[in-house]
Amino acid sequence: MRREAKKHTARGVSFNPLHLIQARIDAWVMARVKRQPGPIAISRGRVYIVPTRFGSGYALMLLVMLLGAMNYSNSMAFLLTFLLAGLGLLCMYHTHANLANLRLRAGVTHPVFVDEIAHIEVRVDNPSRQARLSIGLSWPRAAQPADTQDIAPLQTATMRLPLAAARRGWLRAGAFSVATEYPLGLFHAWTWAELDISVLAYPRPAAARLVPPGSAGHGSLEASNRIGQDEFSGLRGYQRGDTARAIHWKSLPKSPQPMVKQFQEALDQDLWLEWHALPQLDVEARLSQLTRWVLDAEALQRRYGLRVPGTTIAPGQGDAHRFRCLKTLALYGADA
């Protein structure tokens, strides 16, 4: 809790007592948020609500109006002040009801490479006949919701939380908040949820042409084909990790995606991507290089196998094979 408060101080908002209240509620709740497979129904009791900065401003404005009405004994000013006061109180209920009873489920989250942004997909169901507007998802202590959407009655919105993949392996999504300030922005209603979502981060692919795989074979090099610079063999679509030098700049304005020049000695034998072929590199660099080779081989539509200590994947091809190889690389050295 103290840690939370300190972070707020760093952002310079702790002068606002409402933020402190919010931070205290958050600290209390966060300690109790359970990781759940979902769906999580946001029950009424789990919706927290505090006035926003504008809510406090609104209250102050009403106070000034009330004093003015008293001073001038102006009945109409009293009426308007009370109307706005009623509106403000009602806003709390409307904001609360805008969030209550939504259901959260895990969506499809695609694996990413290290240093990329994973988009954690959360499906938000609106099981009621009332449209829910401006529902935002955000990570703890984010100034702004990462994604804000409307959810029509009985519909589902697919919302995405960006998560930077800092390391390879399984990344847990962690707790996030679902919040809204609709309709008047005077109150901030929110709740915390943690869905059992993990995203797989593959190792970062090495630069395209560090070591050609053709020469990587260590005694088992059946193929001497390699992707090198010997012969220009055509263009292919840009992939992550391709160097800027390989990009075919001339075609850039014409084609919808950047193209990359490809050089190849055409051969047709199975390719073995070997851990031991890269003795000069450390573990992570090796994994990066192997990842690059998997991607390249897949792009060339070659059959390839993967050998890392403890695991051997027989040569194959296609998305499932690629996934198996990349997952093996991602989880290399992990306990599981």
Place this chain on the structure above:
Amino acid sequence: MSDERGIADYLPVATLLRLLLVLTLVYAPHVTHLPLWETGLLVALLIWRALAATRQWRMPPRALRVGLVVASVGGIYASYGHVSGQTAGTALLCLMGALKLVELRARRDVMVMVFLMYFMLVTHFFYSQEIWTSIYLLVSCVAITALLIECQHLGALPPRQTLRKAGVMVAQALPLMLILFVLFPRIPGPLWGLPADAGATARTGLSDSMSPGDIASLIQTDAVAFRVHFDGPAPPPEQRYWRGPVFDFFDGRTWKPSWISRQPLAADAVRYLGQPVRYEATMEATRMPWLLALDLPSDRGLPDDVRLNHNGELLARRPVIERRRYTVTSYPQYALDPQLDARARQRLTRLPKGRDPRTLALAQSWRAQGLTDRQIVDAALNMIRNENFVYTLRPPALGADSIDEFLFDTRRGFCEHYSSAFTFLMRAAGIPARVVTGYQGGTLNALGDYYVVNQADAHAWSEVWFDGSWHRIDPTAAVAPNRIEDGLSAAIDSADGLPAYLAHRTAWRDALKLRWDWLNARWNGLVLGYGPELQQQFLQRFGLGDLRSMILALTILVTGTLALVGAVLMRRAAPARTQDPALREWQRLTRRLARRGLPAHPGEGPRDYIARVQQTHPEWCDALQTALDLYLSSRYLDTPNAARVAELRRAVTAARI
């Protein structure tokens, strides 16, 4: 800071244009009392902002914005002489709102504008508290709230949607408003004192002096002066003289009050005769201390801050800056001032020296004939009655010897000319006399059983002292007797300057006006007049007179209403019931299983789910199978079949889970 918020704070052009529209709506009623240059500037800023948004002009540099603000504050100061107070403050608020437009670019700025507009709505009530104003402002309130709703959304929302939501929210807030209005403890104001220009709009009404043309200009406004409800039968029209400011000093052109008006009426100076008339008057604000009362008021049961002065005027301690209700007992028959000492006699016969010689000569000739005071009064009245005097709202302009010119040359005038000349004539003859201004007449509103007295009923007459008392002498009655009996429109026609609203009267318009006035009177009485006293009176009826029970009732009612609205909102936010009855029964079953710790896995069909449960709980095997078969057949195989659904319902109910 807006950079940090980035796209979330982006203000769509549509929202901005709607803001300008709502702002125009809020400004519109203020136009009538803002200085012309400010109205022009507001319009220019609104148009400029609309064009800047649609044509993507650049915002002006900071120096120019600051310059504009400084210039506007200077402009307000130049127009009003100060920048605080009611009118200048309102003008400044309007201007600041428009200047905010110049730097407005983010959604958050719109929120600030919204608050400013809510505040501007309140300032309208300084100027008007009519029913129409209130309806207009309620509509404006919905529009502002719709704008606020739009601000909470990324991208513009259709106005129908936001207006609808705002309308619903304002409608829900109305009961809360009523509860707070009735029960919120009122304390007698003011809290910190009113600015000098409080109640500045109340300009029509009698003034504290009388020159030729003053009363005639009052006639031009179609405004209510006060309304009266008599406890018993109303006195006849010729007795309905409503006494206002009394003037006993004349400078040759203008009648003014003298120092004596600060003296209270001595107890032995007046003898009330005949039957008293008791009535309750509700007077519109005048910014003057006079309270109108039927000639002659007594000091019985007067409010604490009101006293009866030496001239028989009712004076409040402070000017009446808001509508005021008071009860008075008057005696149409009275004897005032049985004795006049020499000093009083001298004060009441004093005339400016060296003026109006012909009038002086006429009065002295009457005196020389040896006429008594009463006979001189009659002679003067006969002169007005029989010679060619004309009662008109368009009298010719008068020169230095205004009384002479009126009595002997022009002979055309309105009641102030007649009363002024008559009083002068009496004083010239050595008879103590003074001018009384006020109202005469009043129209019965049968709907509400009250009389409404309009500014058109403004009047001036004379009081002459003879035979041991003051006598009310109305020279207007001599020239135009039907003015007293039937009102102004009977005595004068439009050629003589009768205002259009009085000239073009029809029966249905009068009837409509009567009803509208009645509605306004109720509005004034129940809503606008609801202050500490009325609240006390009203709540006492329910046993809520003291502060504690007031606050308790307030809390209970507000909480109750909020809970009610909250319950409705939660009901609407609750998961919708499925339309398919078979599915509903099935969900009933699965809920019971889930409570037993056996929820369906995501993506698991009914068949697999039940099979899984049957494996772990063989004792429910048959019941579940029956329910499953019925459910699958009624949902997927058969056409909708009520009997089968009923069977399913029984099966689900019978299942012992």
